[in-house]
Amino acid sequence: MAIIVYLETENGSFKKSALEVSSYGRKLADEKKTNLCGITFNSSDPFKIEKYGVEKLINIKTDHVFDAKIYADLLCKNFRDLGGTIFITGSSADSRFIFPIISILLDASYATNVVEFPSSISPLVLKRSVFTNKAFVFTELKNKHKIIGILNNSFGIFESERKLEVKDYISESLDSNVQVESIKEDGEKISIADAEIVVSGGRGLKGPENWNLVEDLAKTLGAATACSKPVSDMGWRPHSEHVGQTGKPVASNLYIAIGVSGAIQHLAGINASKCKVVINNDPEAPFFKAADYGVVGDAFDVVPKLIEGLKKFKSR
Amino acid sequence: MKILVCISSVPDTTSRINFIDNETEFDRSGVQYVINPNDEFGLTRAIWLKEKESCEVHVICVGGIDTDPILRKALAIGADQAFRVDTKPMDANQVAKEISDLVKEKEYNLIIAGRESIDYNGGMVPGMIATLINANYVSNCVSLDVDQSNFKAIRETDGGKEEISGSLPLVIGSQKGLVEESDLIIPNMRGIMMSRKKPLTIIQAKFKTHQTKTVKYQKLPPKSEVKLVKPEKINDLIDLLHNEAKVI
Numbered sequence: 001m002a003i004i005v006y007l008e009t010e011n012g013s014f015k016k017s018a019l020e021v022s023s024y025g026r027k028l029a030d031e032k033k034t035n036l037c038g039i040t041f042n043s044s045d046p047f048k049i050e051k052y053g054v055e056k057l058i059n060i061k062t063d064h065v066f067d068a069k070i071y072a073d074l075l076c077k078n079f080r081d082l083g084g085t086i087f088i089t090g091s092s093a094d095s096r097f098i099f100p101i102i103s104i105l106l107d108a109s110y111a112t113n114v115v116e117f118p119s120s121i122s123p124l125v126l127k128r129s130v131f132t133n134k135a136f137v138f139t140e141l142k143n144k145h146k147i148i149g150i151l152n153n154s155f156g157i158f159e160s161e162r163k164l165e166v167k168d169y170i171s172e173s174l175d176s177n178v179q180v181e182s183i184k185e186d187g188e189k190i191s192i193a194d195a196e197i198v199v200s201g202g203r204g205l206k207g208p209e210n211w212n213l214v215e216d217l218a219k220t221l222g223a224a225t226a227c228s229k230p231v232s233d234m235g236w237r238p239h240s241e242h243v244g245q246t247g248k249p250v251a252s253n254l255y256i257a258i259g260v261s262g263a264i265q266h267l268a269g270i271n272a273s274k275c276k277v278v279i280n281n282d283p284e285a286p287f288f289k290a291a292d293y294g295v296v297g298d299a300f301d302v303v304p305k306l307i308e309g310l311k312k313f314k315s316r
Numbered sequence: 317m318k319i320l321v322c323i324s325s326v327p328d329t330t331s332r333i334n335f336i337d338n339e340t341e342f343d344r345s346g347v348q349y350v351i352n353p354n355d356e357f358g359l360t361r362a363i364w365l366k367e368k369e370s371c372e373v374h375v376i377c378v379g380g381i382d383t384d385p386i387l388r389k390a391l392a393i394g395a396d397q398a399f400r401v402d403t404k405p406m407d408a409n410q411v412a413k414e415i416s417d418l419v420k421e422k423e424y425n426l427i428i429a430g431r432e433s434i435d436y437n438g439g440m441v442p443g444m445i446a447t448l449i450n451a452n453y454v455s456n457c458v459s460l461d462v463d464q465s466n467f468k469a470i471r472e473t474d475g476g477k478e479e480i481s482g483s484l485p486l487v488i489g490s491q492k493g494l495v496e497e498s499d500l501i502i503p504n505m506r507g508i509m510m511s512r513k514k515p516l517t518i519i520q521a522k523f524k525t526h527q528t529k530t531v532k533y534q535k536l537p538p539k540s541e542v543k544l545v546k547p548e549k550i551n552d553l554i555d556l557l558h559n560e561a562k563v564i
Contacts, residue, residue, distance in 0.1 A: 066478070068443075068453065093474045097455040100443025103409070109527040110408070112438055125531055132434045134333045138531040178452055178482035183470070193474040197563070221564065229497075239458070239493055240472065245329060245434060246353050246492040254563040265329050268434075275561040277553070278542075288542050293556055297547030305550045313554050313564075 002035045003028055004084035005054065006075060008092060012044030016157070016194060017090035019052050023158040024117065024150055025088045026053030031121050036162075037082045039075055050164035052157070057164060058082070062171040065180045066094065072101040074171055079106065086124070087147045091251070092193055099147055108145035115154045115272075132245055133271035151251045151272060153196065192243060195224035197254040198273070200243060202228040204259020204280060204299060208236040213303045214258060220310045226250065228260045244269035258299045262287025279303065317371035317464065317484075318422065321359045322415055322429035322441065323390055324352040325383040329434065335533040342435075342533070344382075351386055354430025358490030360500055361460060362428055363394040372396050376418060378411045380404055384516065391511035392503035398514065403521035406530075408436075412444035413523040419449050424485065426467075431456050431489035439489070446487035454480050458493030462486070 005025040007018035022038065029036040038054040040046070046059050058078045064070055075098065079087055087108065089095045096112065103110040113129045115136070124141045126148060141148075192198055199221065201214040211225075218225045225241060232242035243250045245265040255273035259280060260266060267290045270276070278291040281298050288294045295302050327333070327347045334343040351359070362373045375390040377383045378401040387398040401414040419427055427449075432439035439455075446453030452467070454460075458477070459470035468481040469488060488494075503511070545553040557564045 068455070093456055093472065096439050097443065097471075100408075100440040101447045101453070103440065104412075104444050104447035110440060111528065112440065127534075130436050130533075131327070131333045132329070132437060135335075135536060136534040137436075138534070140529040140531050141527070142529060143527050178480050181479045182473075183477040183479055184475070189475075191475040233497065240476075242492075246357075246497070254557065254561070268329060275557070275563045277557070290539070291542045292540075292561065293553060294542045294544050295547055295550070295553065296544065302547045302550060305547075306553065309551045309554050310564075313558070 001085050002037050002083050003032065003086045003088065004079050004082055005036065005038045006087065006089040006095065007038045007040040007043070007049060007057075008090060008095065009040055009043050012042060014040070014043065014048055015090075015092070017092060017152050018049070019157045020152070020155055021088050021090050021150065022049055022052035022054050023160070024155045026158070026160050027117060028086065028088070028121075029053070037084070039078045041071070046166045047164060051159045051161050053160040053162050054164055055162045056082070057166045058169050059166055060169045060171055064171070064174065064176070065182065067176050067178065067180055068097045068101060070174050070176055072098045072105060073174070076102055076105045078169060085145060087145070089147065089149050091149055091151050095149065099149060103147055106145045107143060108147045109141035109143040110147040110149070111139050111141060112149040114148050114150045117155065129272055132268040134268065152193065153251055153253050153274065190222070190224040192224045192226055192241070192248050192250060195252055197221045197223035197256070198226050198243070198250055198252045199223045199256045199258070200226035200228065200260060200270075201231060201237075201258050202260030203230050204261070210300070211237065213299065216307050217256065217258075217303055220307050220314070223256075228266050229263070257287055257291075258303060260287055261285045262290055317365075317369070317426065317462070318424045319362045319365065319371055319373045319426045319428065320419060320422070320424040321355065321362050321373065321375045321390070321395065322427065322445075323355050323359070323375050323377045323386060324430065324433040324435070325349045325377060325379055325386040326352045326433055326435045333535065335535070339533045340530065349382070349386060351389060352430050352433045354432060354434075354491050356500055357492055357494045358428035358430060358488070359390060359393060359395065360495045361490065363501060364495070365462065366394065374399065374422070374424070376401070376415055378403060378405045378414050387516055388511050389503060391514045391516070392507040393501045394507065396514060398516040399519055400516065401519045401521050406526040407528045408438045408440040408444060409527045410523050410525075412441050412448060414521060415441070416445050416448040417522060418519065419445065426462060426484060427451070427487045428490050429487070431491045442487050442489040449485065449487075451485040451487050452482045453487045455489040457488040457490055460488060460494060
């Protein structure tokens with residue numbers, strides 16, 4: 001009876017969400033007086049997770065490219081070997097790809113978009129975001145095996161060091177039913193899913209040639225860039241930057257919207273962000289009703305001043 | 317080729333979200349229901365495939381009689397046949413099992429389900445179906461080409477894209493990109509007339525057990541007023557973000 005966390009890596013390093021998932025798992029393991037084990041793929045620095053309370057880590061070594069079915073099989077096998085009952089994961093696109101498969105393989109109850117530590121441990125009840133961030137629901141997971149998918153930036157990262165034992169698991173080459181080829185196109189940019197801060201631009205920026213404002217602000221803050229639906233529809237920015245109900249979901253700590261009016265579909269997609277700032281010259285823009293902080297002003301005037309101020313703030 | 321598009325009936329985005337029965341049920345009164353947007357992108361792609369080569373497009377919804385108008389709309393858009401599993405869906409696992417049962421019986425080559433519904437946002441149904449019927453699976457699918465036995469699809473990842481190819485049967489989690497919003501088909505009068513003659517078959521539900529239970533809903537806490545900062549005092553904003561919101 002152990003709690004298992006799936007710790008995602010990128011180029012061998014744990015993603016920030018892996019530290020959050022570990023912190024969540026550690027607290028749950030303490031409440032349930034049980035052990036916390038982790039499973040990861042190809043970690044080059046496995047002991048980095050020791051600080052976040054993992055006691056045993058299975059480091060699966062595979063040269064297989066990401067294949068959801070194969071990854072799901074390997075995760076299930078190791079979950080069973082570790083005697084897992086609760087499986088905790090993050091909310092990346094990859095993890096949302098793998099875990100529905102795992103939930104069938106393990107016959108597990110599965111909750112996604114979990115925003116808090118369980119409101120009850122036994123029975124296990126989780127608060128989830130539903131109606132595209134317009135409400136919450138408390139869901140009880142009934143099966144013996146349970147999967148908790150937590151939303152990024154919803155719990156936080158806490159240190160709680162334990163003695164860590166690392167075991168390598170060498171996966172034999174597995175037959176894949178599909179060929180997978182990755183098409184990298186976003187280069188070294190921070191992805192919207194992993195970002196703590198997202199800077200987003202709307203039609204108010206008048207044209208793609210003005211996007212340096214968004215990019216410069218994002219660079220100053222170490223943020224990801226995003227855009228509203230009309231902007232991606234008009235081809236000013238790539239579709240992969242479109243956030244909102246039909247675009248990518250955002251759950252950042254800080255979301256800054258520049259020249260975005262705040263259509264209901266846009267707000268639905270970004271509402272899981274903790275702090276929302278709007279810069280718009282139209283005081284009637286609906287975004288002001290959803291935002292925590294607002295600046296009524298011309299973006300072309302306000303944003304450069306904000307960048308300048310932030311640079312001074314950072315060098316303080 | 318036989319295609320099945322899974323349709324979820326969801327409240328329109330502009331709907332007011334309220335709960336009744338001591339916050340345990342969604343309040344349907346006055347709510348306008350629509351085809352889940354992610355399903356509609358998939359349905360449109362299926363109709364395009366049908367126009368290109370001979371294939372049949374069926375649609376399925378797991379829901380009560382109140383979801384029939386949504387299925388009629390899918391028929392008016394161009395689907396050939398509709399099925400409704402007559403039950404109140406309680407969780408993704410139940411929905412996936414009911415749909416998989418029909419897939420096994422009718423031997424569909426391509427099953428399309430939205431990457432997530434905009435009401436419960438679970439994002440689980442397509443992956444569960446693929447696993448239950450032992451088919452290939454592509455989530456967050458933004459491009460799809462198929463021939464009689466193979467597929468080539470593109471999946472959107474957090475930081476880029478992936479091309480996945482293999483053999484049918486295939487399940488995809490559909491989303492925008494597969495077709496654009498401007499491509500969505502608005503039913504014309506002829507489509508609406510024809511939809512009335514197309515078969516809508518009611519199936520008895522088989523899977524009555526649930527793996528999750530809804531305990532209670534909760535509305536968002538009331539939001540405090542926006543704090544306005546004057547453009548000439550932009551450093552106040554930096555101060556607020558640092559000291560009050562603690563996000564920078």
